[in-house]
Amino acid sequence: MGDLVPRYKLWLESGDGLVMSDYRLRLLALIAETGSLAAAAAAMGLSYRRAWGKVKELEANLGYPLVRSEVGGAGGGHTALTPEGARLVEAYDRFRRRVDAAVQAAFAEELGPLAAEPRTTA
Numbered sequence: 001m002g003d004l005v006p007r008y009k010l011w012l013e014s015g016d017g018l019v020m021s022d023y024r025l026r027l028l029a030l031i032a033e034t035g036s037l038a039a040a041a042a043a044m045g046l047s048y049r050r051a052w053g054k055v056k057e058l059e060a061n062l063g064y065p066l067v068r069s070e071v072g073g074a075g076g077g078h079t080a081l082t083p084e085g086a087r088l089v090e091a092y093d094r095f096r097r098r099v100d101a102a103v104q105a106a107f108a109e110e111l112g113p114l115a116a117e118p119r120t121t122a
Contacts, residue, residue, distance in 0.1 A: 004107075004111055004114070006103050006104070006107040006111075008103060009021075009022075010022060010096060010099055012092070014061055014062070015061075017057075017060070017061030018057070018058070018061060019058060019061045019062050020058065020088065020092045022096065024054060024058060025089060025092055025093060025096070026044065027040055027041075027044060027046075027051060027054055027055070028055075028066060028067075028081060028085060028088075028089050029089055029093075030043050030044065031055075031067060031079055031080070031081060032080070032081045032085075032086065032089065035078050035079060035080060036077075036078070036079055037051055037052060037055070037067070037069070037079045040079075055067055062088075064082075064084050065082050065084070065085070066081060066082055066084065066085035066088065067079050067080065067081055067082060067085055068080055068082055
């Protein structure tokens with residue numbers, strides 16, 4: 001049993017709507033990092049339309065904007081997180097890391113002894 005590793009999926013909902021997940025965290029973090037929805041979408045292997053739809057879904061479910069875009073110009077457009085979007089990304093990332101630490105601690109306490117036992121064959 002030495003190969004045991006805990007895995008889980010984490011997301012936040014409000015009512016029936018998804019408001020944050022690890023996948024969406026990555027999309028928003030890439031937007032903040034690159035300053036571009038198109039670049040963030042490409043880095044995740046998404047179409048621009050699908051990435052924009054994910055952002056709009058989150059904004060609709062949360063009730064506030066997460067990104068703001070500036071169109072055109074000599075250097076092209078630019079997309080950035082709103083202050084609320086940046087706070088959500090930072091808070092969710094901290095929350096996710098705390099949950100991960102709690103899962104790892106619970107696993108070590110509850111299943112660690114089993115994982116360390118040698119395998120027996122029947």
